[in-house]
Amino acid sequence: MLDMNHVTRFYTLLILLFLSSSINTVLAQKKEPLHLVSAKECKACHEEIYSQWKGSMHANSTALKDPIHGAFYKAVIGNPKEEGLKKKDKYPVCLQCHAPAAAKDGKTNLAALPVYNEGVNCVACHTITKFKGTKKASGGLRLGTKAYEFSESSLQGPGTNHSGPDWEHPLFENSANPDIFKTSAVCMGCHDQRKNSNKVALCQTGGEIASSGGSNNCLSCHMPVVNGKVDHSLLGGHSAKMVSKGLLMTMSTVTRNNTLDVSIKLTNQLPHNFPTGAPFRNVYVRLTGYDKEGQVVWSSSQSHPAQDDKKAMFMYSLGDKEGKPAPPPKATQVLGDTRLKPHETRKLLYSVPKMKIIKLRAVAYYDLLLPPMKKKFSKPEHKELVTSKIIAVSENSIDLVGRK
Template sequence: MKLRIFTLLCISLIAAPFATTSFAADPHKDITNLTSDKCGKCHEEIYDQWKGSMHAQSTALKDPIHGTFYSAVVGDPKAEGVKTGKGKYPVCLQCHAPAAAKAGSTKLDAKPAYNEGVNCISCHTLTKFKGTKKPGGGLQLGMQAYEYSKSALQGPMGTVKDRDHLKKYGQDVASNAGLMRTSDLCMGCHDQRNNGNEISLCQTGSEVDMAGGSTTCQTCHMPTTDDGITNHAMMGGHMAKMVARGLVLTIKASKAGDKVKAVVKLQNLLPHAFPTGAPFRNFYVMIDAFDKDGKKLWSNTKSHPMKDDKKAMFMYTLGDENHKPTSPPKATQVLGDTRLKPNETRELLYEIASAGVVSIKATAYYDLLLNPIKKKFGDKLPADVKQPKVIARADVTL
């Protein structure tokens, strides 16, 4: 574990009588807006992992995809007093900028903590998950779904004797395994979220059967590293290698007369949908048949499966009153959901003219955004997030 305790201890011992550090011992000190670099002074490795995560990029000023939608749907992330069309505080900030939401501010550059997104304090001061359903009906999301402390850090094990050095520099850590070790910790922000028309958008928790609870979100998303710490990099859709681990792709083929019958099998290994999350996440499979010289004789699509092979397209389709596909904020109904359900296995069948065919290849691509959204916001988005990524390959020789 890379803790800089020793150095810090020495510096503090020398400096303590002369300087008041920003991390002074006081159990009642309000640490709501404490920035993560303060924790990172000792928890160096965790800080670095977090810094590279989408949790640290979740605000409209940092995440170009969220920023583009936020500006289009809500308004200027640097302005104070921004209200939604219905005159309310923008709910987005309850999950994407928790420190700003706690203060009721919409000016994300007003304090460094506001623009840190889901930072150390956002998670490590949560004391209780209340659920995302309001007692009187409707949803309570993000920070509204939790009770949280202004001063007491929460951890999976809590203070033990050799850990009370925290008392010297800052807050003690309370034991809260019931929250920190379970999926409840994630659910306020990851359970579900509706647009203004009650249509389900970013969702994950609502896809998972929580009964049993034997596998938690942390099991996969916060694995233990080889030096015994909890990885806070929180890999997901922005890391193709992580996405790849959720899917098994295989292909079988057999000749029957002048046809080749190919069976492409897709197995979702996850307790949530594949892909999960934001409504525009999608994946698709391209299948090609080749002759002995490697020349392509057949493909399942001429351009993109979304256009001419819908069964190889795995997506969530939102629509308007006229049953026309539309963007998440405008949707009034769900037109279709062809993503793989939790733990689902699906087979795609193809009949290909067999003349000359000696091999068939299947390649699965994951795309953070659907093509119509790329078209609409394309110039505002960096090239990398628009690029589909290969997440699985399989081939068969006849």
């Protein structure tokens, strides 16, 4: 009996110790301001959403994780592991969108806390209580975290998982906020618009959508329901599959005496530009003629359409005062914008010498970076970033009747 008592007391003590330590962890979590809560703390119960997010550009948006952003950040702002960085005497605006937790603390050393390097993490979105808009009454812009109001104590969500009026989140206080979480408002603080320090527009996905009229909720395309859950992969330019969904490309060919008259029709199926986003995203089309041995006998472009077939190049061009091409941070003017506008259809016409062509193939390619910028990303681990991705293909066979 005595033995049993000891054993029971020992286990009771263990259980009590375990309980109090886990209660303490929960309490500690509750005391911590929500913006410092790591995505890892959501992982245990939201495994699938966590792994989708982890592979997304939102989880990889900081200068220490995204090589492209990192390269620009280092050039324009400085070392992302240094504290107290300033740009024109001000806290670097980049962090308001690319590293929201650090921005809320006014810190620039992204290695100081693991959450600073989590980029646009769960709580960066799931604490938004209000979208104030990106235009200040005084005329300037407020961007990223500055465009929102946040809760530091209560998680915000769409409210669709509330199983009843008394539903409570098992770990955190929570509020249903469908005005934010069922609309584009949750995205616009960071995706509406951005200008460089010379007031030249860089990214303007929000503005593009506004100009296309109609209601175009970002969530319906970018956060679809997959297997019954809202998908958090947030695919964009880094996924050729996603990019290919935006473009419809068809081709028709009329055979004349000595030429093949080709019309390639390109339709942007999206309510924003194609391609949208970062100013160096670009699409180009190449038309190739093959003989019956499968050899290339004609091509619309010998080097790159940016050089020798500009009508087949869909890009945003930025320049300096002299009108020479300039990178986004230094640009003082827009030289041109040949991206497809929302829902625009454009035709590319070619008159191809007949030769021995039996097949014509048009291929549309997408690039994250413009050709001159690719040289800066020559390391083997950056191969994905500099490889042109096929996003659409269209073929016509040429009737050989009547030919020798």
